[in-house]
Amino acid sequence: MSLRFEAINNLTAEKEPVIKYSPVKVTSIFRENVFTLEKARMFLTDEAYKSLSASIKGGKKIDREMANQIAIGLRTWAESKGVTHYTHWFQPLTGTTAEKHDSFFTLKGDGSAIDQFDGDALIQQEPDASSFPSGGIRATFEARGYTAWDPTSPAFIYEVGLGKTLCIPTIFISYTGESLDYKAPLLKALDAIDTAAVDVARYFDRNITKITPTLGWEQEYFVVDEGLANARPDLIQCGRTVFGASPAKGQQLEDHYFGSIPERVYNFMLDFETVAYKLGIPLKTRHNEVAPAQFEVAPIFEEVNIAVDHNILLMDLMTRVAKRHKLKVLLHEKPFAGINGSGKHNNWSMATDTGINLLAPGKTPKTNLLFLTFFVNTIKAVHTYSDILRASIASASNDHRLGANEAPPAIISVFVGSALRQVLDDIETRVTDKFDEQDEAILKLDLHRGIPEVLLDNTDRNRTSPFAFTGNKFEFRAVGSLANCANAMVSLNTIVAQTLKDFKKEVDALIEGGTKKEIAIMQIIQKYIKESKDVLFEGDGYSDEWEKEAEKRGLPNVKTTPLALDALSTEKAKKLFTENGVYSDRELEARHEIELENYLKKVQIEARIMGDLALNHIIPVAIKYQNTLAQNIKNLSDAGLPESSYAAQKDILSKVAKHIEEIYNNGASMIKARKVANKIEDIRERAISYEKDIKAAYFETIRYHVDKLEALIDNEEWCLPKYRELLFLR
Ligand code: ADP
Ligand code: MG
Numbered sequence: 112m113s114l115r116f117e118a119i120n121n122l123t124a125e126k127e128p129v130i131k132y133s134p135v136k137v138t139s140i141f142r143e144n145v146f147t148l149e150k151a152r153m154f155l156t157d158e159a160y161k162s163l164s165a166s167i168k169g170g171k172k173i174d175r176e177m178a179n180q181i182a183i184g185l186r187t188w189a190e191s192k193g194v195t196h197y198t199h200w201f202q203p204l205t206g207t208t209a210e211k212h213d214s215f216f217t218l219k220g221d222g223s224a225i226d227q228f229d230g231d232a233l234i235q236q237e238p239d240a241s242s243f244p245s246g247g248i249r250a251t252f253e254a255r256g257y258t259a260w261d262p263t264s265p266a267f268i269y270e271v272g273l274g275k276t277l278c279i280p281t282i283f284i285s286y287t288g289e290s291l292d293y294k295a296p297l298l299k300a301l302d303a304i305d306t307a308a309v310d311v312a313r314y315f316d317r318n319i320t321k322i323t324p325t326l327g328w329e330q331e332y333f334v335v336d337e338g339l340a341n342a343r344p345d346l347i348q349c350g351r352t353v354f355g356a357s358p359a360k361g362q363q364l365e366d367h368y369f370g371s372i373p374e375r376v377y378n379f380m381l382d383f384e385t386v387a388y389k390l391g392i393p394l395k396t397r398h399n400e401v402a403p404a405q406f407e408v409a410p411i412f413e414e415v416n417i418a419v420d421h422n423i424l425l426m427d428l429m430t431r432v433a434k435r436h437k438l439k440v441l442l443h444e445k446p447f448a449g450i451n452g453s454g455k456h457n458n459w460s461m462a463t464d465t466g467i468n469l470l471a472p473g474k475t476p477k478t479n480l481l482f483l484t485f486f487v488n489t490i491k492a493v494h495t496y497s498d499i500l501r502a503s504i505a506s507a508s509n510d511h512r513l514g515a516n517e518a519p520p521a522i523i524s525v526f527v528g529s530a531l532r533q534v535l536d537d538i539e540t541r542v543t544d545k546f547d548e549q550d551e552a553i554l555k556l557d558l559h560r561g562i563p564e565v566l567l568d569n570t571d572r573n574r575t576s577p578f579a580f581t582g583n584k585f586e587f588r589a590v591g592s593l594a595n596c597a598n599a600m601v602s603l604n605t606i607v608a609q610t611l612k613d614f615k616k617e618v619d620a621l622i623e624g625g626t627k628k629e630i631a632i633m634q635i636i637q638k639y640i641k642e643s644k645d646v647l648f649e650g651d652g653y654s655d656e657w658e659k660e661a662e663k664r665g666l667p668n669v670k671t672t673p674l675a676l677d678a679l680s681t682e683k684a685k686k687l688f689t690e691n692g693v694y695s696d697r698e699l700e701a702r703h704e705i706e707l708e709n710y711l712k713k714v715q716i717e718a719r720i721m722g723d724l725a726l727n728h729i730i731p732v733a734i735k736y737q738n739t740l741a742q743n744i745k746n747l748s749d750a751g752l753p754e755s756s757y758a759a760q761k762d763i764l765s766k767v768a769k770h771i772e773e774i775y776n777n778g779a780s781m782i783k784a785r786k787v788a789n790k791i792e793d794i795r796e797r798a799i800s801y802e803k804d805i806k807a808a809y810f811e812t813i814r815y816h817v818d819k820l821e822a823l824i825d826n827e828e829w830c831l832p833k834y835r836e837l838l839f840l841r
Pocket of ligand 2 (some may be wrong): 586
């Protein structure tokens with residue numbers, strides 16, 4: 112029996128519930144496995160506690176002696192929960208997380224066994240990391256990078272399966288100090304925006320001393336039966352199906368969205384949510400998404416650094432927990448053709464240490480100006496640096512969404528809603544050279560009157576916009592479901608930081624020239640609105656008209672990753688990232704190279720899988736069916752029946768033959784194209800060739816013929832689980 116039918120049979124077989132679930136209040140388990148400051152209070156000396164908490168709150172450095180004390184406290188806590196091993200937990204540029212476990216257990220010089228975990232082990236580890244991507248930064252002779260503790264993200268105990276491991280969030284850098292991960296540049300970008308935003312916010316409120324960007328991601332994902340997935344080598348190896356005919360019923364009835372959650376998936380959700388709560392991930396919502404077998408999970412927003420860690424941790428734990436439910440989670444942006452793909456909306460704002468959300472319209476005219484300042488600076492940042500934002504979400508898998516007739520388009524535009532559009536238009540026309548204090552007071556009042564409308568307006572969202580203002584935050588929707596949010600967050604926070612710095616400079620210059628502060632602010636806001644209003648778009652982002660209109664406005668529309676990544680090698684990008692201390696030139700070059708390499712490797716793997724499936728799965732089955740048909744035709748003819756009685760068979764036979772031929776020939780040409788591409792020295796050119804000469808030239812064609820065969824060939828013989836099974840059987 113083929114794996115396909117075995118999996119289908121197993122599905123209907125009687126099953127025991129995989130986990131025993133006893134409902135508990137979330138508050139009673141929340142952060143159970145996190146070394147929070149409250150736990151630190153219990154397990155650390157006063158001194159050590161103060162040092163840790165000062166480091167978390169104010170970025171103060173922790174010295175060796177204190178680190179030793181913190182390590183002892185951490186170990187005591189972890190051991191009280193049955194932990195025997197620890198690991199530095201980091202986010203290399205492979206897109207997953209990395210761990211290397213060490214036990215507390217060690218042997219002393221005299222041979223006696225003890226448990227030990229000291230400050231050195233807490234602060235720094237040297238994983239032999241020569242096989243992590245480094246874009247040539249780490250020559251092999253200096254293969255060791257090292258991980259360094261990030262005290263701002265609390266340590267946690269990861270407990271899946273039998274083992275429990277103490278995980279210490281770290282950054283990952285080369286021996287020469289360059290970042291090799293997502294977290295190190297993220298922390299730098301967060302620093303940059305903190306400084307720049309505080310400088311601007313203090314025009315309004317001298318009490319503001321720290322600004323923390325916030326992130327609430329919405330993670331979309333698919334869930335399929337593990338047995339069925341295992342019978343699809345493409346799902347296992349590329350995370351998406353490279354073939355598969357559309358089922359009779361897909362998502363056209365739209366009966367899945369917000370529908371009742373299927374029981375097996377529901378059990379899985381309860382299970383992973385419990386693990387997540389213990390890890391302090393504040394999950395809030397779960398629901399069905401638009402496509403069949405597609406779901407979404409979203410937390411309450413947190414500081415960006417913590418939210419990023421929580422997202423990548425959740426992606427990992429969902430994948431692991433699914434196994435015990437015999438399910439497979441698909442985080443890929445486009446696991447199935449013909450139905451919706453998955454994104455990860457990044458809801459983003461900035462919070463002050465005085466408790467104000469800078470992107471929430473204010474309650475008074477004065478706080479409104481504060482809001483407008485940050486609101487308009489963000490729009491200006493997106494306009495000026497839309498190429499850099501686009502590059503931050505580019506990946507082989509996200510290319511299947513962006514610009515591929517799906518949400519959202521590859522053109523970066525901003526949706527603000529009609530009420531705020533009106534506000535911006537008012538400012539643009541009313542703030543003139545002769546603008547005086549009285550005008551300013553009247554304008555402020557007028558704007559303030561419009562604000563309730565803004566709040567109403569933004570409940571009616573435009574779903575097609577890649578970057579939408581949704582009432583009290585921007586929602587960056589173009590981020591891919593498989594991506595580490597850090598990439599998008601590094602770029603977004605850096606471009607806003609830079610824009611705020613420029614804003615401050617321009618306002619200060621006016622003030623020095625004798626303009627009153629609030630008028631100066633209004634004038635620069637007006638200038639920024641004028642300069643960046645081309646990026647504002649309220650219409651249907653998927654329409655062809657928008658593509659044309661965007662082109663007229665000069666907005667970039669780059670549909671493929673290798674070209675989108677060009678934005679990382681411009682002088683503009685270098686200036687932006689170096690001046691904000693986020694990436695050195697060398698780091699930026701390395702990122703660019705790594706992303707290109709990731710891209711082409713992904714496409715290469717898909718091409719190989721296609722060839723492999725075609726030759727080992729599809730063509731053999733087709734030939735078998737051909738023989739059945741041929742034999743049948745011969746039998747009928749031998750029996751003296753007229754040709755008309757086997758005309759249908761002949762027709763099918765010739766079609767099958769044609770498709771086999773096309774698959775085979777295109778497959779062979781694709782291999783040749785790969786050989787040519789592989790010889791291209793320049794990595795950018797090579798990636799472009801992989802996109803153009805391999806993916807675009809062959810993937811759709813080969814798929815077309817395979818999917819036709821799927822529709823022609825005896826269902827009993829077809830060995831790859833079909834879409835209708837993957838999407839609907841559970
Ligand atoms: P939806 O977009 O699905 O209608 P919500 O608007 O309620 O849902 O929120 C979506 C996400 O936005 C949630 O994760 C929520 O925590 C997050 N969010 C809300 N306010 C902020 C904020 N100030 N900063 C960042 N994220 C936020
Ligand atoms: Mg949303």
